[in-house]
Amino acid sequence: MLNVDKLRQDFPILHQEVNDEPLVYLDNAATSQTPKQVLEVLKHYYEHDNANVHRGVHTLGERATSAYEGSREKIRQFINAASSKEVLLTRGTTTSLNWIARSYGDANVSEGDEIVISYMEHHSNIVPWQQLAQRKKAVLKYIDLTEDGELDMADARKKITEKTKIVALNHASNVMGVINPIETLIEFAHDVGAVMVVDGAQSAPHMSIDVQKLDADFYTFSGHKMCGPTGIGILYGKQSLLEKMEPVEFGGEMIDFVYLQESTWADLPWKFEAGTPNIAGGIGLGAAVDYLTEIGMDNIHAYEQSIVEYVLPKLQAIEGVVIYGPKDPKKRSGVIAFNIEGVHPHDVATAMDMQGVAVRAGHHCTQPLLQHLNVQSTARASFYFYNTEEEADKFIEAVIATKEFFNHGTI
Structure with missing residues (x-):
C-alpha cells in the first residue's frame, strides 16, 4: 500500500488553503499536480543546461540533447x-491524434471507407476524425453504450466491418471512469485489417x-495528466507504420537535406518533430516517468x-445525487461524474470550491456523450494517488x- 502522507510531501501546491479551507484537489483528470522532483529537474535544466538540442556541439547543447533524448528512452521503457x-x-494527446488523422488517415482512408469511434470520446478523439471523414467522404460511425455507460461490445463487433480503416477509442473515459477492454477492441480492429488508435490520456497516468x-x-497521452509539465505529450506508433507516414509539420530539425525545389526527411523519430521542441517539457516528462x-x-x-x-x-447513498457510469467501482478509474438534482453543475462546483474542494463542471469536452446521456453538463471529481480517504x-x-x-439555504 502506498504511503500517501509521505508522497503528499512531494507536492507543495497541495499544502495551501482555498477560501480559508484546506485544499482538496479533485480535478486530476484535467491536470495533475507536479512533484518537487520534476520541478527541480526543470529548474536545473534552465539554470545549467538551457540550449537547443540536436544542433550545437558545445557542452550545453550536448547536455540538453542527452537529457532530452534520455527522456525519450525513459518513455519508451x-x-x-x-x-x-x-x-x-x-x-499532447490532441496534437498526437491530429497528426495520425492528417498523416496516416489522409494516406489510407478513401471515399466510402469507415472510421469507428464511440459516444464516450473526448472531442480530441472526435473532431480530427470528423474532419478526416469530411475530407475523404468517409463514414464516421459511433459504438453504442450500455445503460451503465460501458461500451456495447456486441455493437462494437457489429460496427467494425471490412470497410473499417481506423478504430479510435479511449482506454479510459474522462467522464464516466470506464476502463475499456482495449485488447479485445484491438483484436476486433485487426480482424478486419483496420488500425487501432488508442487515446491513453486517462490511462497512461493511472x-x-x-x-x-x-x-x-x-x-497517445499527455504529460500534464501524469505529474509532468504542460505542453508535452507522446505519440507512439508502430515503426512499420511511422516509416510509411509523411510528416505534417515542416521546417527545422525534421529534414535530411533541403534542395531548391524539394526536401528529404530525417530518420525516425525526428522526421515528425519540426522546429525547436519543448525541450524542458520533454526532460520534465522523463522526470515524471521516473517518479511514477x-x-x-x-x-x-x-x-x-x-x-x-x-x-x-x-x-451513491446521498439522495438526489445522480452518478454516471458503472455502479461497480471495480469497473472504474478514479473519475466520478455526478449531478445534484435541481442544481446546475457550475453552482455545485462553485459551492464546493467555497469549501476548499476543487471539482470540474461542464461538458468535459464530451458533448456527444452528454447528449447521449441527455444532460448538458455534470460535475466531476477525479482522484489521484496523492488524494486521501480524509479528502x-x-x-x-x-x-x-x-x-x-x-435546498434549504444553509451550508
Whole structure:
C-alpha cells in the first residue's frame, strides 16, 4: 500500500488553503499536480543546461540533447515500445491524434471507407476524425453504450466491418471512469485489417501500459495528466507504420537535406518533430516517468481503485445525487461524474470550491456523450494517488452541504 502522507510531501501546491479551507484537489483528470522532483529537474535544466538540442556541439547543447533524448528512452521503457524510434514527442494527446488523422488517415482512408469511434470520446478523439471523414467522404460511425455507460461490445463487433480503416477509442473515459477492454477492441480492429488508435490520456497516468502486449498501432497521452509539465505529450506508433507516414509539420530539425525545389526527411523519430521542441517539457516528462515508475503503476492503479471503492458507495447513498457510469467501482478509474438534482453543475462546483474542494463542471469536452446521456453538463471529481480517504470524506461532506444549501439555504 502506498504511503500517501509521505508522497503528499512531494507536492507543495497541495499544502495551501482555498477560501480559508484546506485544499482538496479533485480535478486530476484535467491536470495533475507536479512533484518537487520534476520541478527541480526543470529548474536545473534552465539554470545549467538551457540550449537547443540536436544542433550545437558545445557542452550545453550536448547536455540538453542527452537529457532530452534520455527522456525519450525513459518513455519508451515506460510503455514498453520496441524502439525509441516509435516514440514521438508532441504537444499532447490532441496534437498526437491530429497528426495520425492528417498523416496516416489522409494516406489510407478513401471515399466510402469507415472510421469507428464511440459516444464516450473526448472531442480530441472526435473532431480530427470528423474532419478526416469530411475530407475523404468517409463514414464516421459511433459504438453504442450500455445503460451503465460501458461500451456495447456486441455493437462494437457489429460496427467494425471490412470497410473499417481506423478504430479510435479511449482506454479510459474522462467522464464516466470506464476502463475499456482495449485488447479485445484491438483484436476486433485487426480482424478486419483496420488500425487501432488508442487515446491513453486517462490511462497512461493511472495504470501500467505495454503497447506491445496490447498490440496497439498508435497510443497517445499527455504529460500534464501524469505529474509532468504542460505542453508535452507522446505519440507512439508502430515503426512499420511511422516509416510509411509523411510528416505534417515542416521546417527545422525534421529534414535530411533541403534542395531548391524539394526536401528529404530525417530518420525516425525526428522526421515528425519540426522546429525547436519543448525541450524542458520533454526532460520534465522523463522526470515524471521516473517518479511514477518509482511509485509503481500497479500500486497507483490499486490505490485509486481502493479510493473509488471507498467513496462511490458514500456518494451513491446521498439522495438526489445522480452518478454516471458503472455502479461497480471495480469497473472504474478514479473519475466520478455526478449531478445534484435541481442544481446546475457550475453552482455545485462553485459551492464546493467555497469549501476548499476543487471539482470540474461542464461538458468535459464530451458533448456527444452528454447528449447521449441527455444532460448538458455534470460535475466531476477525479482522484489521484496523492488524494486521501480524509479528502474523500471532505468531498462527500461538501456534496451534502452543497445539496443542503441549495435546498434549504444553509451550508
